[in-house]
Amino acid sequence: MGEQEIVDFLNHLATKRNVSASTQNQALSALLFLHQQFLDRxxxxxxxxxxxxxxxxVPVVLTRAEVRALLAHVRPPYRLMAELLYGSGLRLLECLRLRVKDIDFGYSRIVVRSGKGEKDRVTMLPGRLRQALKEHLAHAKAVHERDVQSGFGSVHLPDALQRKYPNAHRAWMWQYVFPAAKRSIDPISSRVQRHHVSEKLL
Incomplete structure (x- = not known):
């Protein structure tokens, strides 16, 4: 079977058999493997x-009523996370990795750091979530202050920031918006820290 026969066969799959693109690609890969590995050609x-x-x-888009019904079954603080995912267009890890300083109430926006493609971007902060987010941050700040009083209060920072600002890991502005319920040991620094909520819980 030469090049023309292979082309004819692949065209037959596409035009006569109406196979999917993945099926045609699989057939092509099999033929390439046969010629290169076994026929040495x-x-x-x-x-x-x-x-x-x-x-x-066509993408499946939930109606507003369906979204409300779905959110009604999500318990706090995960409901606020889900509302941010829906209202701000955040990806899951983008939401979980938000730091306090990324929330800009003055301009009603959220700064996403190192998002898809390691790019920063800005998205909107829905007005109806402002008060709930402020109340959530007040609770998170109280938890952080108790951690500091107990000799903890540290959070993971990228290496470059840690070197540039050696004390920033205890600053409130660098804490996660959605901190984990329990402290844990950072496997890299061996420091007891409070990480963000695990994506496995959502």
Whole structure:
């Protein structure tokens, strides 16, 4: 089977058999593997191959009533997290990794650090969540202050920041918005810290 026969076969799959793009790609990969590994023959260009099209999928969007019904079954503080995911367009880890300083009540915005592609971005802070978020932060700050009084109150910082600001790991502004219920030992620094809520709990 030469290049033209392979092209004809792949085109047959796409036009006559109406296979999916993944099935056609799997067939191509199998043929390439056969020729290169067993027949010791390198195939030429297969530019004439007609690619099977991927079907366009319409995204599933919940209605407002469905969203309210869903959120009604989420208990605090996870409900506030879910509302931020929905209202601010945050990804799960972006929400969990928020620091206090990333919440800008003055401009009603949230700064996302090192998001997808390690890029920073700014998203909106929904007005209806402002008060709930302020109350949540007041509770989180009280927990942090108790930690500090007990000789703890530390949080993980990126290495560069830790070197530049050696005392910042205890500052309130660097604490996680959604701190874990219990302190834990950082495996890198061996320091007792309070990490953010685990994504496994959501």
């Amino acid at each position: 390198k195939l030429g260009r297969l530019d004439a191959t007609l690619r099977a099209s991927k079907p366009a999928r």
